[in-house]
Amino acid sequence: MKLFKQRFFQLCILTSLGFGLLGCEGEDGLDGTNGLDGIDGQDGQDYTPPEGLFTNKSVLDPLVNISSNFSNVNAYSLISSTDYLPNGFRLVGAQDGAGLLKDGNEYIYVVNAEDDYSVSRIRFDENMRPIKGEWLLNAGVADFARQCSGTMWEAAIHGGSQDFFLSASESIAYDVKAIDPWIETPTPTADFGLDALGEFSWENAVPLPQNSFAGKTVIIGGDDDSSGSEGQVIMYLSENGDADLTNGKIYVLRLKEISDGANGVQTVTANTVYNEGSLDFGMTYDVEFVEIENGASMTKNEMETACTGVFASQFMRVEDVDYQKGSDANGRNVYFAVTGRGPGAGTYNDWGTVYKLNLDATNPLQGQLTQVVSGNTDTNNQDGNLSSLQSPDNICVTENYIYIQEDPNSFSRGHAARIYQTDLEGNNPTAVLDLKIESNLSPTGSTSLSGEFGALIDISDKVGVPDTFILNLQPHYWKSDEFISNNLPHNQGGQIVLLQGLPR
Template structure:
């Protein structure tokens, strides 16, 4: 994804000539940017490794919380790095990485030079401006979506909102709370994902996942929400809808793998002016489907394929052993295909689920990364279900065959005393699923290196006093560390 600025003809010609000089080709004749150096820029080892059958993955560390950047020696890359976006820096030969830090309710901006080495960091949204936990996020771009913004969704209860942050925003705005978008609704939200402009016909469609558990005070549970505006890039004047089955059956587990279901989006009238509690009641009244925590959404890449949408229901349990009635416990991945003639209607199906093989299949799928041919399903195993048999995985789902297999695992080295001393200050690393994955994004076209992705890791048990108050806002005492890794040879 790239954000474009208007360029004079002379400057554009110079850039094109420079790109030609900087590129060569790989064995498949794909152009490769010779400036980029994919290597271990962090002082820490990579916290992940490829699973059986994926030993060819090339994994390097981009940045970790312990790293000191030359251009900002006091900057700390905060823990729980989750949603992110990477773009060319319009003011240099380098790049910008914009990252949510969930627990600190903040957004960092890391500057990378033309070799892709991190050189400076700062916060463009801090815990005062962020207000709520910020989980997944999407960097919307003019090239792909028709407008530019870093959309990061708040997830601290039903009154949380989506922020639209300028990725080039001044650091002085970090505490600004005015960048939320009430028209996108109020809910405990995980991500806000605009659909690509090649299928939006001049409109704005934004898919929003509500990461909400079912309770007596929130009976609508989690929703898949769609914001629609007739104007491209308008985040203030559109309408809000929630997904429902056309037969009004709102129970999640009444849908089973191998079947398709007719669905439609029903309007939440006057949503911009409602409270989250009122939106919750509207969804109950409208018989919206009650999903068990919709934690992430993504769409299939490729020309004209953006109407094929995937989202997770992470799952929930009242006691870690038994499911809640009507809701997935171990988690699901859904596929939604919107009708071309009316994108408020479509077909819904379950393409992956963990309930039929508890503990050995999916465990709490959270983030998603969808490419042309695969869905990468990232687990959030820190629910600590006793029946879990593995740590948090990333699974690779083949879209055409619907088969999926473990692709990436966490490196915990439980029998290595030195590793435990370095990365297990809390003592909780003995539990399976102690760490979780954050965002996974395709950066191949951005940096000019094919089949290259970035992945964030929440290394919860790695805790240092030096990591506390990373954003400088003074409102958070969490001292977890985190890491971003770069993975090459990823199948797309």
Template sequence: MKTISKILALTGLITFMSCDSDDNSTENISGTNNSVIELKNHSITPAFVTKQTEFNNIEVYTILSSEDALTESPNFVYGSMADGCGLLRNNDGTFTLINNIEADYSIARITLDATFKPVKGEYILNSDATGNTAQCSGSLATPEEHGYGPVYFSGGEWGAMPTNNVFMVDPYKATSDASVAEVLPAMGQWTIENAVPLSKNAFEGKTIVMIGDDSRGDAGGQLAMYMSNTVGDLHNGNLYGMKVGDGTITDNDLITGTEYAVEFVQLNQTTYNELNTESIAKKVMAFNRVEDIDYRKGTAAANREIYFNATGHSSNSDTRTKYGRTYKLVLDENNPLTGKLTLVLNGDDLAGKAKTFHSPDNILVTENYAYIQEDPNGYVDDMVKQHDAYLYQYNLNNGELKVVLESAHRTTQAVDNGYASFDDRWGKWELTGMIDISDVIGEPDTFLLIQQAHSWKSDAFLNPDGAGTDANSNSEGSILLVVKGLAR
């Protein structure tokens, strides 16, 4: 399939419409103009996306996929359901990508050369270390942006219980220690999608990490906060859950565009069942699967403006979103435990601007835009939901919502070459893991975006981290894209 794919990619027949190195010499360098960067296709796998007309000028490149063999580590396999990631620029001009491999319960480190070509891959946290817990979205904290680090936060979501913690990973971690994990108990055990540290400018002298609970049980998916009054303290702070109004307001009571007063109430428990029980007792808001979180870039005031998605689910649809929603939370500048919550995009309003929402999942927020990525749950009850995963651009200044591109893997060429099936139940791929890399690589308006190729399967993708057994692994492929030309 590699040879056929390469030929098709080079001839344009495939549809293209539109994260053992133990060197501690890595740092995050912003605003560097690196003239040797050459953004182009490095993978033999095509980019299966369709660009919308207004975004025809953006450039999309495939730089790594599960079927690629990297020159310095030809046995490395880019595993199943690649997800959250963070990028660092090294002192020698190369780059280090830390990348969650969700369905293999592991985290990979990928080295890219000075031109931004992936050349080496290795696993720095394996499934033995995580106890077979899925590593979903992740966030990189750096001294420049957060006042401590670099350290990578990974959300332990589904799989073995009760190991769904916030995992803390040193980007320079030796591969010989891949079976050793460090978790952050003070941040609690949730069904964790992501743990997102706020900028050091948001609240001077504090460490604040926002945590998304991707759950739909009685307690719902909650938005949690860890806070310490010491910069870089990830162990001794307090845990809080967000309560809306007097606590009797449900998700479906929220009116789009209306502000609601919120407070973060302290939670004394940290283990999974006990946290859920305490959250119910203290009237923490029950959303329907809180997914990714991000804050607006720019000024300190902007950094206190937080956006998050609830992906929704068909159960609990009487009191919580089914199709998915995006929320805006503005924390009070004098007290991070209070703020205002606004429902800004409502996928359940079939006459509203977000009527096409089909399970919004990951989110990236820049100075002026939120980029929302979908993981479709496969709803077939309304025609406006009948599309593959969208990447949306939401204008934070005027509220305009646009579709940038759509996952487009069901072409004849894709099916013929084993990437997809027209009738596969996992036919809807996921767009995920988007991060802004513009400042790190010195190329304006440049992003990474990942496709979880749910219908592309091969035994060659099994057990890539070398730990556990094939039974603890997945056979799906992953595709890493560079997107250039999107406004920030």
């Protein structure tokens, strides 16, 4: 029996005037599992992917170009919007945050569909072949929102007795949703909101390992905002055990030190709001987290006022958050990307920055902050280290490396979205891969650079093969009305790929 069927359509440019028709090869293959005829199968046959972990499982090749600096890395497509699984599931809606769980010999992958305000669950077999998909959340929910980055709370790592997928709501609604990845019958319009974490323009909410701060629940989040109090670094802290998501308090980061303007450090002036323009690249500054009293009961606008009221420090759109892997102590090294606002916007961060936040070993409310990557080599403080960087968004931190993923859709330096590798101090930034632009997937044949990356996560330990990662792609140029339905209202396609040989 065929494990899943593929639908693949290709736009063919017929003339220089841009007119095109849908082309096909052979008759449509007939499907015996879900009543849908195959389309464009070679010689009328449904596509059957080969066996083995490191093989393409989708008829569509990986939409990435690997850099010559990483010639030992290979990419394999797992599932694309060209594919239908046996139960009729189709991957749509711009995949962003994700998490993977092992279930016997199979895997459960939970992933946000950002532009469809949704979250899907895909089951893979032992070779990462997709065999079933369903929606755990869709746009029919009352508090629909752009579900951006997300992190799997794994009980074995983060504490408690239950796994949760923490899906961050960036706009429209402004909470973090905790979704059960093991639920037998999905309830895609249920209320999953964690009110105790407060309302921000959440980009991600990342729980730290349970023994990084034993007996405490610590979640670090990014506020992807550029208005009001602008972007905050958020902490949810509970002293009531390592898995308390209801009774903690909300804190935001505040600088205790800033640049003295001469490559030195000085103490801040009390009752003053500072932004990241007051920091020098590569310098380390003392910081603290201050409480937003009664924050759980505030609206998003009230939270903006409260952050200014406690003189929280401002960042130009805090995006993704991750922590160093390898040990409980490493988990106190938190990294976050700040996407910037673009040249000409008149702000203190044009091209984007990445920070290392080292939390005190005994008190998570104290720490030190260092800007370790910056694209601002020719603007703002003009002291950056990566002149090609454009709008860093998602971030993946392993035991030894930082992987920085770009989202150049609002402003760019003229190259497709890229992933960079640096060491843990931001040194030796090197391009890993770029998003591949396939004009045949665009309804207009466009060769524009529109696109970005979603989650990059290390799954080496789960699949038992070192240096294995899974990556989400958002080729925004890939659009089709076929992707639209009532509860999945947008028209974008996407792809999930497996990376073999990426150093961890």
